[in-house]
Amino acid sequence: MGTQWGNCYNALFRSYFVLHVVWNYVRVYGFVTVCPWNTQEEKLLSCECPSKLFFSSFFFFFVVCVFATSASWPYACCRPSEAEMKRCSLCCSSFQRLPFGRRSAAGGINLNKGLLSDRERGDQFTDPTVYRNKKSIAAMDKVSRKTERLLKEEKQKEGMNALGVDSQMERELLDGSMHPLHREEIAAARVIDEDGLLSSDPGSKYTTALRRLMEREVDRRDHMMDKFGQPPTAKEFHRLFTRLRHADDESEAIERHQTRLVEEYGVYPSMRLDAYMLDDDTYFPGWVNALPYSIRDRVKYGSLGLTEEDETLRVTLGRMPLDRRRQEWERQKKAREYKAAKEEMLTLAELRDARQGKRRFHWLQRKRQKRASMLRRLALRKPDAFELWPSTVVDYSQRIAFIAQHVENGLDTKGHWPLDPEELARARVRRSQEEAERTFLLSAEEKKVLKKGNNNGSIMHMLRALDTPERPFKRLSRKVYANRVNAIVHGDQDEYGRKYRKMENRAKRRMRPYESLGEIALSKEVRKEPRLYSNGLNHTDDEHWPKHVKSWADGMPSTRYAS
Incomplete structure (x- = not known):
């Protein structure tokens, strides 16, 4: 290393010496006038002597030769290594413009320097917790x-x-x-x-758990829209209103079309089920595909009693080639027939679902929820025209729910009406006290089950959720309180300080980023599935976007990279 740096210094000294000699020569012989105050005549005089000119040109040629020989000095000393080059790279932009790492929400301040990025963490699948991931x-x-x-x-x-x-x-x-x-x-x-x-390729099976996760994003969106949705614009109000008006007519039209399919064309529900599973439109006559898209899917595949398992099976079959798909679907049908004939055997999973009161296939409830949320949004725009419940009508479902609360808390109603809410409140307190006493007498596995907070749709879980009190208020300073009162008056925040605009934005668009390309592909694949129980086209990602923000070009395939 020492000899290399010695070579370097040697070459540098040679070039400096040459430059020094040239500079002295120039000063003496007037090859270039140095003094800035020289007049034009003096400049001409300095170059009039031919011997001087010859001498200067000869010396200039000599200097060029010396430089040519000494120009190889970087190669005489060693070239720096890659690491040194990287370490000494020159920063030509200002520090402000330097992309110094991903900027966090805290601005340019990197708060925890110890946190590793995804790239640095490496392969997540070496971590055993990934294999237990349910979210x-x-x-x-x-x-x-x-x-x-x-x-x-x-x-x-x-x-x-x-x-x-x-x-x-x-x-x-x-x-x-x-x-x-x-x-x-x-x-x-x-x-x-x-x-x-x-055998199919690994990963070509689509499971109900995966489907539930895919649907949870849509559910989250609908829930947030119900909670934080602003009053609809006039255009949206009109759309909701017409959809609500036409809902009953649509259901009648669907039934009419389906009976016509059976009577005129002999397309029975079993054949419609085949068409659904094989994704084969040749079962239907041409006019079915020409129906308006708000009812088309429901005419084709509605009222077949399809469950979540059937929908996932359709996706799995759709990934196979057609002959293999037919073969597999025939096999599944045979298995179903056999199982229906041998029904006395109940699997453990079915037994568990029945004991927990878990319901699969809650599309009726979903449909009603959707209708209620539409009514709620209409009522936000015109409160007097759309009261949520007409005040003259007795709501028997409310009465039944009230009676059910009595039964749940161990009160005997004796078939009387009206019932006493105070008595119900006392029974509730009694029950919660008993539960609190019983928690100390539980066995270990019972405690484990209670602590697990299971998020499957069991009735006990639902009842426990009904008992949770609403969100408590945080303690506020006077300044924050005054600001919040002002914001509530202006309709900017709710009483918990949640900003309506922000909440509605995060209700409308997807918040959680995609974690892999496979997830994007899966969502695009599943989005095109027919909607069996609700009107409209297949799922679009721009359901809540106004048209001028998301144009039709977003639906086109990408023209990039020759795809």
């Missing part, structure tokens, strides 16, 4: 794909071991570099081919 779509998808691949490899390995085929021969058979000639090779090739025909 992340990307993680569940990848984990299922990974486990399926491992199981498939294990099964293949066992089959090959049973045939006495080693991994080298198996690889050559898969490669095609070896022709199966002997008996065990032929058997192995046959097993490999059958496996390729009968």
